[in-house]
């Protein structure tokens with residue numbers, strides 16, 4: 237087991253710069269998830285850690301040693317691929333033990349390691365089958381087993397659950413988390429699914445266009461996004477962005493959304509935003525759960541306004557509502573008993589204690 | 603299948619599906635018609651050979667029904683199988699075929715692996731070039747090849763012309779490009795992650811080839827083997843040009859040159875020799891085809 241460090245790592249393919257200078261410190265035992273839209277350079281980064289791609293610039297260290305020119309087999313890492321990449325002509329046991337057999341481990345040692353991994357992954361009765369006789373979820377377990385038996389310094393996962401159906405994906409997600417709790421191997425996990433990232437990670441690395449947008453725990457990313465990209469990428473339904481600007485009304489700082497609607501800011505927020513020029517084009521960022529039906533005695537910082545709903549989506553435990561403000565579609569979450577109906581008016585409350593203010597041009601959260 | 607669909611689709615769609623299955627039935631009839639025609643075309647000559655091989659020379663020259671044997675005899679078979687000369691041809695052919703197949707596989711499998719997987723400068727061009735060489739007809743190549751081998755003989759004193767083993771140098775020019783091409787296709791269809799997994803597991807390139815690629819691409823290797831064997835077994839032009847002494851001949855040339863004496867054709871033995879010569883490829887096909895198809899249907903490259 238080991239820590240992994242990336243220093244200004246760059247990957248250039250002839251024309252394109254797939255990874256543009258990544259700095260990342262991954263602690264021993266940590267579970268780090270790289271997340272971002274397709275094509276943002278996650279796989280390339282992971283493959284550079286694995287040694288499957290040369291790095292164009294920068295340094296990669298595993299356990300303190302620079303491994304830039306170390307071939308994959310000497311990096312002591314194990315990788316799990318999206319399409320499992322099981323050896324089709326080998327049984328499950330042979331698949332799992334292939335690496336150990338190449339390294340000429342004693343037979344007894346190989347057997348005990350395979351048995352242990354098979355037990356951990358609940359595939360004991362499958363060890364004599366060929367991959368084609370397995371379901372997708374079972375293949376995924378075998379692929380993980382192959383990584384576990386090697387007892388490597390680092391686990392690398394590249395979208396391991398993307399080929400599974402939604403239900404199995406949730407199940408395997410829990411399985412991966414359990415395995416990590418048991419073996420505690422440093423893990424770098426790549427996914428485009430923010431839910432997977434939030435649920436699995438100790439720390440999430442949000443990537444965009446070959447760069448890191450933000451690194452943080454799932455909670456930090458959710459509550460304190462640094463950019464509009466992170467704010468909109470993390471969380472589902474996504475955060476709402478409503479065009480607005482700041483305005484002084486009766487000596488108090490307000491955020492004005494429309495001619496009709498301007499909310500006074502809570503004192504803490506007012507202090508924080510005081511120095512923003514009043515004519516800057518801004519975006520008010522509000523998560524759907526901070527837009528709810530109005531209650532009789534609103535807490536401080538909660539402001540109410542009236543709107544007409546476009547569409548409602550009853551989800552059972554809550555109802556998602558959609559309405560339009562200043563041309564932006566806004567989503568809120570109300571109680572199923574709040575009387576929200578398609579096309580009907582509703583009095584809503586926004587919790588400005590949890591608001592975000594973004595610069596519309598730079599996308600930076602202020 | 604189609605009738606089931608008709609029942610389930612209900613009356614309104616019956617016409618449409620009905621006409622579709624009628625089309626299908628006609629298509630089937632036509633394919634059977636042509637298949638049977640084709641089968642007759644390809645099976646009549648061997649049948650005729652078999653009938654003739656069971657006749658004595660007297661019966662062949664007598665003007666009886668050519669499609670029937672009145673006095674079947676195995677004398678042609680016994681004569682050939684006890685003739686040292688014929689066995690010599692057989693032996694030469696077998697040696698050439700086996701060694702050429704071995705040489706071919708030893709060259710084309712690693713070559714295909716390198717061209718399919720190791721990205722090096724010019725590898726794509728080289729892969730296309732390999733195939734283009736196969737398109738040059740051997741009737742164009744044999745004269746320069748002959749010249750070259752004569753020159754090699756003059757320079758080194760090693761005489762290759764008129765030795766059966768000269769064919770070991772020549773046949774691979776036919777088999778290697780095509781087999782490499784087949785194997786490039788097979789290797790390219792193996793998901794990239796498979797060798798990446800192997801490399802991470804600690805396999806060298808050579809181990810990746812021998813322990814992953816070769817087993818996974820076995821159907822392709824068998825197809826290539828069959829091809830290389832057929833080419834070396836059935837080649838006629840090259841052995842005709844490069845070998846002349848009776849003890850250096852391979853089967854196809856040997857049968858023609860020794861069993862046709864001037865204008866005397868020993869038809870019975872020619873047919874027998876040809877039939878016996880066709881036996882090894884048939885046996886190999888029968889044996890390996892099962893394997894080949896089993897390999898294909900196993901979906902070997904699907905992880």
Ligand SMILES: Nc1ncnc2c1ncn2[C@@H]1O[C@H](COP(=O)(O)OP(=O)(O)O)[C@@H](O)[C@H]1O
Nearest residue numbers: 249250252254273274275276277278279280281
């Ligand atoms: N072998 C390659 N040659 C050229 N461009 C590549 C290659 N591999 C990836 N890229 C490019 O690098 C970028 C990042 O790819 P990748 O890391 O696979 O993205 P992700 O895994 O985040 O979806 C993409 O724009 C992709 O087109």
Ligand SMILES: [Mg+2]
Nearest residue numbers: 278279280395
């Ligand atoms: Mg990817």
